[in-house]
Amino acid sequence: MIATARHVNRLAQQARESRYRIGELVQATALNIGDAVAWGQFLDDSRQVSQFGFYGTSAAIEILTIAGMAPDNRLIRQAWGGVPDASSPTSKSPAYDLADLGITFKLAALVDAEYAGRQSDNLRPFERLLKSKIIDGRGWGYYYYDDDDRDTSPKFLATAQAMYSLRHSRIFKTSADAEHVTAWICRELSEDADLQPDELALAVLALADYQGFKSAVHEFDAAHDMAVSRLLNWAGGRQPQVIGESRSYHYSVREKAGQRNHYVFYPTDILVALALIQAGNPQATREYTLDVVRYASTNVKANGGLRARSSHRIATVDQLWASRLFDAFEAAVKRSPRNVVPRVAQVVSHTRIRQALTALALLAIGLAGTAISIDADIWAWLRVAGGVAAAVMLGVLATAIWKWIGGK
Structure with a gap:
């Protein structure tokens, strides 16, 4: 397909419409939990299904702000109304499973929601809690309930997710902890050849906001460039017909009551496209990025939300990643459509x-x-x-x- 500047402008309009559609879907699927509202894992469940949790509610809050809703909107206030206080979780009726506050991915999701539509010069409550769970000054494990019940070492995916979630914190981004974790991520990127595309994409997204440590972390540029290069190689061989596949990561949590299995899903192509846009949208994969945005916006238009290829479900967290991609793509096109159009098309159609x-x-x-x-x-x-x-x-x-x- 020959993409032109007019084409990417039209695609940006479709992305904007898709972002609003997802916001409307989230508003329509809020579950009433007493005086509060919440969301579950999927947005296409029957309204009689009352499953909800930190993942769904946190994602919904950020989706609503990306769609243009103010952080002090009544619906968002109602969502926070059911979430426990980070400093005193048992002070409210425990509508949520409080043990989930010890799981890095779920706590990071709350930090994302905490900063949705906001910047702050003060540590926010869930940010403070997440920051307190760094292991050995290097990164985050999958879980950390207390000093006697925690993961034994940092895990790359959990660490990259936590760092990405903390990107809005002005205090954390200049802290010694952030510098040490950045250095650990860069070493892992340089040494681990088996990192998956989702892990590489999250690392690229995270490192984009910690460039202030370039001089202190000597491996920063080489590690970042290596991660981008590996994403380029992966995306360059991607065929349009497989775009939209997801990847799941399973991990075990050893709680005092016994071992529990957890999982986290990522819409791989959407993460990779978002990371590539963040990395300057390299020429080699601009057509791939357009294919992903086109796939996602078409999917949302047809289904009212992003329906996963594998599960055929409209997962709440998938809607968040799609909203982030649409928002980033719109911003890139607004800055300059020429920086989104592949080179050959740009030359022949400018x-x-x-x-x-x-x-x-x-x-x-x-x-x-x-x-x-x-x-x-x-x-x-x-x-x-x-x-x-x-x-x-x-x-x-x-x-x-x-x-x-x-x-x-």
Whole structure:
């Protein structure tokens, strides 16, 4: 597909509409929990299903702010009304499972919600709690209930997620803890060749907000560039028909009451596209990024929300990642559509004059190939080559004209 500046502007409009659709879906699916509201794992459940938790509610709060709702909106206040106080979790009726506050991914989700639509020069309650669970000054494990009941070592995915969630904290981003964790992430990126695309993408997203440590963490640039390079290699071989697949990560938590299995899902392509946009939207994968945004916006339009390929469900956290991608893509297009359009398309379609010159060149080659293919006085192999060249060039010309006229 030949993408033009007009095409990416239209795609940005579709992304904006999809972002609002997801916000409307979240508003329509709030569960009433006494005087509060909450959300569960899926937004396509029957309203009679009352399952809810920190993941769903935290994601919903951020989705609503991305869709334009103010943090002090009544619905968002109602959502916070059921969430326990970070400093005194048992002070409210325990509508939520308080043990979940010891799980890094769920606590990080609350930090994301805590900062949704806000910046702060003070430590916020869940941020303070998450910060207190750093292991050995290096990173976060999967869980940390207390000093005697915690993970024994940092885990890359949990650490990258926590650092990404803390990106809005001005205090944390300049702290010694942040510097030490940044250094640990960079070492792991340099040494672990088996990191999955989701892990690499989260690391790229996280490191983008900790560039103040470049001089102190000598491996920073090399580690970041290596992660981006690995994402480029992965995305470069991605076929459009498989875009939209998710990846799950399972982990065990050893609670005092026994061992429990947990899992976390990531919409891989959406994470990778978001990370690539954050990394400057490299030319090599701009077409891939457009394919992901196109897939996600089309999916939302057809289903009212992003429906996963694997589970065929509209998962709340997936809607958050899609909203983040739509928001980032809109911002990139607003800054400059030329920085989103792939290079070849940018060269041939930036102005009407370039379009005309490109069309004339393609037409000339096509006609020359046609003339060669019907000349009985030249070698047969040359006539075949001329026919192939004519078919290819005239086909490209027809596609280009159709895209230019349609603004796609």
